Amino acid sequence: MKVSAEILNLVPYKPGKPIGETQREYGLTEVHKLASNENPLGPSPKVIEALLAALKQQNLYPDPSCYDLVKKISEKWNVPTSQVAIGNGSNEIIDLLIRIFCEPNDAILTSQAAFVAYQVCAQAARVKVRTVPLRSDLTIDLKGLADHFFRNPTANIRIIFIPNPNNPTGTSVGGEELDEFLVRLGNRDDVLLVFDEAYTEYVRSPKFKAASQFYQNYSNVIVLKTFSKVYGMAGLRLGVILAPEYVLEFYNRVRNPFNVNDLAQVAATAVLDDETYIQQSQKLTWEGLDYFYKELTRLQLPFVRSDANFVLFDTQRNANICFENLLKKGIILRPVGNYGFPTHLRMTVGKAPENKKAIEAIEKMLTEVPKIS
Numbered sequence: 001m002k003v004s005a006e007i008l009n010l011v012p013y014k015p016g017k018p019i020g021e022t023q024r025e026y027g028l029t030e031v032h033k034l035a036s037n038e039n040p041l042g043p044s045p046k047v048i049e050a051l052l053a054a055l056k057q058q059n060l061y062p063d064p065s066c067y068d069l070v071k072k073i074s075e076k077w078n079v080p081t082s083q084v085a086i087g088n089g090s091n092e093i094i095d096l097l098i099r100i101f102c103e104p105n106d107a108i109l110t111s112q113a114a115f116v117a118y119q120v121c122a123q124a125a126r127v128k129v130r131t132v133p134l135r136s137d138l139t140i141d142l143k144g145l146a147d148h149f150f151r152n153p154t155a156n157i158r159i160i161f162i163p164n165p166n167n168p169t170g171t172s173v174g175g176e177e178l179d180e181f182l183v184r185l186g187n188r189d190d191v192l193l194v195f196d197e198a199y200t201e202y203v204r205s206p207k208f209k210a211a212s213q214f215y216q217n218y219s220n221v222i223v224l225k226t227f228s229k230v231y232g233m234a235g236l237r238l239g240v241i242l243a244p245e246y247v248l249e250f251y252n253r254v255r256n257p258f259n260v261n262d263l264a265q266v267a268a269t270a271v272l273d274d275e276t277y278i279q280q281s282q283k284l285t286w287e288g289l290d291y292f293y294k295e296l297t298r299l300q301l302p303f304v305r306s307d308a309n310f311v312l313f314d315t316q317r318n319a320n321i322c323f324e325n326l327l328k329k330g331i332i333l334r335p336v337g338n339y340g341f342p343t344h345l346r347m348t349v350g351k352a353p354e355n356k357k358a359i360e361a362i363e364k365m366l367t368e369v370p371k372i373s
C-alpha cells in the first residue's frame, strides 16, 4: 500500500514513560513520574464524586453539544456560549484546526522548540511547518513570527501557533511585544492566531496577558485551554476552544459528534466549581518550582524560570544517559533532545516528597554521569 512521504517520515509524539513500564523494566516498586506535566494532587474530590454518580448513565451516548459544560465555562470564564466548543483534549482541537483551515502544501508557523503536537498534526495533514528561532532567553520571538509571515507571502501560512506558556521551555510572552504582534496580525482574514494556553493558571510573570481576555477583540484570534493540567483530568481528555463563531461553525461541522465522552464532560463541569482544588494545585506548583530553583542553583545546574508546572534544566551532560540513570533510581523525567536540547531534562513539579526524591536522585546522578567539557 502506498503511503505519502509525510506519513513515512512522521516522527510520532513520544509521551512520558509510564510508571508501570518503568517498574517492569527496572524491577522497581517505587517509581515517581515527573515527566508529563500532570497534576500530582490526583483528581479533585468533586470530580470523583461527580464521576461516581455519572457511572450509572454510561449506557447512553454523551451530549454532543456538551451543553452543561459549555454553559459552566461561559459563566466561569465570562465568555459567550456561542464562542465555546469542546474537544477530546486540546490535541484533538489542534489536529482539527489544521485539517479545517489548511490544505496540503499550505503552512503553519510556530517557534522552534514549540510544543511538538503542531508539527505532528501538520505533517499528518501534509501541511508544511515553518519555524522561527527562539530568542536567547528561550522565549518565543513574536516579532520574528510576524516578520516571517510578512517576508514569506507565498508560503500560504494559514495558522500561527503560539504556546503561551510554551512547553518544554516554560517561558511566556506578553507586554508590548504581544500588543505589537496583534497590531500587525490581528483581524487579518488570511491567517489564524492560535494561543495555546495549557498552563496559564501557573503564570507568575507580571507581563503575561491571557488571550482569553482579548480574543473577542479580534476576528482571527483563537484560544485553546486544557483540563489536563491545573484541573487534574489528563486521563479523561478534555480541551476547550474559545473562538469567533465562524471558526466554531466549521469546527463543529468537522469534529466527531461524540468526540467528548460523558465522564469527561461531567468531571470538567464539576472541577470548575472547585476553586479550592485549583488554588491548591497552583500553590503546590509554585512552592515546588521555588524548591527546584533553590536546589538546581545549589547543584549549579542552569535552568529556565517557568510560568508552567515544570522546569527545563541543563544537565551539562548527555541528557539521554542522565534520563536512563534516573530511571534506574525510580525517577522518570523527560529528555527533550527532539526539541533541540540534547543536554536538558524537563522536570514536572510533583508533591513535595517526590520533588525531594527527584533532587536527591539528580544529585547522585551528577557524580555518575560524566560532564560534557
Ligand SMILES: Cc1ncc(COP(=O)(O)O)c(C=O)c1O
Residues within 6 Å of the ligand: 036, 037, 088, 089, 090, 091, 092, 115, 163, 164, 165, 166, 167, 196, 198, 225, 226, 227, 228, 234, 238, 239
Ligand atoms: C502547550 C500544550 N498544549 C497542549 C497540550 C495538550 O493538552 P491535552 O492533554 O489537552 O491534549 C499540552 C500537553 O502537554 C501542552 O504542553
